[in-house]
Amino acid sequence: MFVFAHQSSLANQYIAELRDVNLQKDRLRFRRNLERVGELMAYELSKVLPYQNTKVETPLGIAETQLLIRQPVLATIMRAGLPFHQGFLNYFDHADNAFVGAYRGYASDDDEFEIEMDYIVGPDLTGRTLILVDPMLATGRSIEKVYHAMLRYGIPAQTHIAAVIASPEGIGFLQERLPQCRLWLGAIDERLNDHYYIVPGLGDAGDLAFGPKV
Numbered sequence: 001m002f003v004f005a006h007q008s009s010l011a012n013q014y015i016a017e018l019r020d021v022n023l024q025k026d027r028l029r030f031r032r033n034l035e036r037v038g039e040l041m042a043y044e045l046s047k048v049l050p051y052q053n054t055k056v057e058t059p060l061g062i063a064e065t066q067l068l069i070r071q072p073v074l075a076t077i078m079r080a081g082l083p084f085h086q087g088f089l090n091y092f093d094h095a096d097n098a099f100v101g102a103y104r105g106y107a108s109d110d111d112e113f114e115i116e117m118d119y120i121v122g123p124d125l126t127g128r129t130l131i132l133v134d135p136m137l138a139t140g141r142s143i144e145k146v147y148h149a150m151l152r153y154g155i156p157a158q159t160h161i162a163a164v165i166a167s168p169e170g171i172g173f174l175q176e177r178l179p180q181c182r183l184w185l186g187a188i189d190e191r192l193n194d195h196y197y198i199v200p201g202l203g204d205a206g207d208l209a210f211g212p213k214v
């Protein structure tokens with residue numbers, strides 16, 4: 001498991017700004033910070049992907065380098081995942097992409113919910129590197145449901161899960177249910193509250209990025 005908060009870097013400043021209740025009023029900055037964390041996390045993740053030796057022709061000769069054998073598939077969950085996804089896509093700029101519409105559906109007045117999923121589109125995943133990106137890993141139920149739904153497009157060679165803020169409960173859930181997936185996290189917080197929100201977390205990432213919904 002990789003965690004930005006376990007080492008010193010600028011990523012922690014961007015995450016601090018995402019959490020800051022005053023800076024959150026600036027939606028553009030909130031979205032851009034999700035994107036910036038996505039960019040930095042994409043770079044860290046790129047270090048464990050397979051590369052091949054390659055030659056590139058310059059105006060003056062031939063340079064030897066290593067390039068990714070194949071670009072990954074980036075998959076995200078709307079809404080909050082969109083700016084984070086864009087950060088990954090800025091760096092994996094030739095990636096293929098998948099999008100999923102999934103959200104917490106509340107049946108009644110209580111806090112219990114089912115993950116509703118009503119839109120999914122993606123490329124053939126057979127043998128690919130799949131990176132599931134969603135800024136909030138709370139209970140882990142959204143990611144788990146989306147991972148299984150994605151398998152209709154084929155079995156990936158490896159799967160990475162990227163989140164900005166995670167709860168210990170969500171991490172434990174995914175480690176039990178999806179032990180084959182590698183986790184890339186910005187920070188691990190204290191706990192979930194009674195509404196299954198991460199504490200201290202940052203609040204509702206989708207609303208902060210795009211505005212309240214009814």
Ligand SMILES: O=P(O)(O)OC[C@H]1O[C@H](OP(=O)(O)OP(=O)(O)O)[C@H](O)[C@@H]1O
Binds near residue numbers: 079103138140206
């Ligand atoms: O780990 P979980 O308990 O499943 O919760 C995490 C989910 O909650 C958020 O989305 P939300 O349902 O708020 O939708 P939104 O992005 O449209 O606001 C977040 O982006 C995750 O998808």
Ligand SMILES: O=c1cc[nH]c(=O)[nH]1
Binds near residue numbers: 197201205206
């Ligand atoms: O803390 C949380 C949990 C789920 N979704 C969010 O946006 N925040």
Ligand SMILES: [Mg+2]
Binds near residue numbers: 080204
């Ligand atoms: Mg939300």
